[in-house]
Amino acid sequence: MSYEYVIEMNGITKIFPGIVANDNITLQVKKGEIHALLGENGAGKSTLMNVLFxxxxxxxxxxxxxxxxVKITSPNVANDLGIGMVHQHFMLVxxxxxxENIILGNEPTKGGKINIADAALEIKKLSEQYGLAVDPYAKIEDISVGMQQRVEILKTLYRGAEILIFDEPTAVLTPQEIHELIAIMKRLVHEGKSIVLITHKLKEIMEVSxxxxxxxxxxxxxxxxxxxxxxxxxxELMVGRQVSFKTEKSDAKPRQDVLSIRNLTVHDTRGLSAVKGLDLTVRAGEVMGIAGIEGNGQSELIEAITGLRKVESGSITLSxxxxxxxxxxxxxxEGVGHIPQDRHKHGLVLDFSIGDNMVLQTYYKLPFSKGGILNFNKVYxxxxxxxxxxxxxxxxxxxPARALSGGNQQKAIIAREVDRNPELLIxxxxxxxxxxxxxxxxxxxxxxxxxKGKAVxxxxxxxxxxxxxSDRIAVIYEGQIVDIVDAKQTDEQELGLLMAGGKQREKVKEDA
Known part of the structure; x- marks a missing residue:
């Protein structure tokens, strides 16, 4: 049977209570192409793919x-039709x-026992065929986020997927991992697979789709x-209006020091020094950016400032x-607002309503409670x-916060933190x-x-x-600030050099 498209979704409508998530949408995917599905957070992209899966x-x-x-009544039916999905939030034990994760629910047996050895061999072959470089015997908790994503990809390939759905695959990856994933996707298509890529990152769409x-x-x-x-x-097609990629802002008018960090040492979860004798000052009326490759002490620094991690030595001063x-x-x-890097772990209680989440920092104060009794009218x-x-x-x-798209969850956290008008917003x-x-x-x-004169x-x-x-940018490398540069007088190349432990170009010239 000849066909033009490997996937056709014609006139799909999906309704949830109070919201039409998909309204008569058509999607047609050709064999051997990377087809991007673009839309704002909450536009209905993931819903449409969840229908397909x-x-x-x-x-x-x-x-x-x-x-x-076809009638796709469950993910098992989708798998049987050669459709696999790599979810934004990984489904791994x-x-x-x-x-063990890849064969879960589809375990091969030999003599009445699960045959791990043969499965691991097949996974190793698949891994090599698609350039995934995954160790079949590694534990999930011991591998990076980028590697966990490769496991999800292998899981779909192991089940014979010809059509792969990637749901926001680069949202949690480092720039290097994104580069590697793009190479993997191109290889998959070269091997005859078709990919639907759910994303809102325009650069990636232009590069790969x-x-x-x-x-x-x-x-x-x-x-x-x-x-x-x-x-x-x-x-413009996505948002319905022209979008500015450049942040419009006047020059900063920095005033007094708000955050002052001196000789700070903080350990990571293994007890090793993640922040080592770090100094940093953030002033009122400025945005201080911190640039660095992931894993150079950024997380431990934030957790130390916000009280989520113990400081071993040094001082943190606020105003x-x-x-x-x-x-x-x-x-x-005392006046610190925190938009955390993991919105699910530190930003929201997912099973609470969005209303309850909006007062997580203030529920015990007037007008939201009096004498220990919550006033829900005021909260909502x-x-x-x-x-x-x-x-x-x-x-x-x-x-419930869980039901919102990632972008709208993030907006809710920002609304809560900015509304409190903190002296320092992290x-x-x-x-x-x-x-x-x-x-x-x-x-x-x-x-x-x-x-407004706040420190950011x-x-x-x-x-x-x-x-x-940013107005000024502090570059962090191996737990220390290696340099602070003016945002208007730097570029990605210079920052990249500093982030890798190199020197500024001016300093390199002076030393030459």
Missing amino acids: GLYQPEEGEIRVKGKP HNFTVT NRCTIIRKGKGIGTVTIAETNEDKLA GKEITNWPTRRITE EKAKMLIQQFDVRTPSEYT AAQPTRGLDVGAIEFIHKKLIEQRD LLISLELDEVINV
């Missing part, structure tokens, strides 16, 4: 695989090995050929008051106001996994805090974000 059943529409109409289907607020906007478009056009090793709540009340009144003010897209303030990876519209909005909010500490792995938003 059998996790949701559509109210209307038809799915065809290789020209044949941490204390199992790579092989053949065609792109755009969804906006649950509706299909159209499909474009990548060779005939550019980033600006894609951004002249030493706060070293204070409890987290006391630090928060406040939440409703913040939801509107920060454009958090949710059916209502009573919706923003760690604030736009990780967000679309261009949401990134533009969040950058604007950080600059607003700066212009921005920690990000995205170099263009650090350069774009």
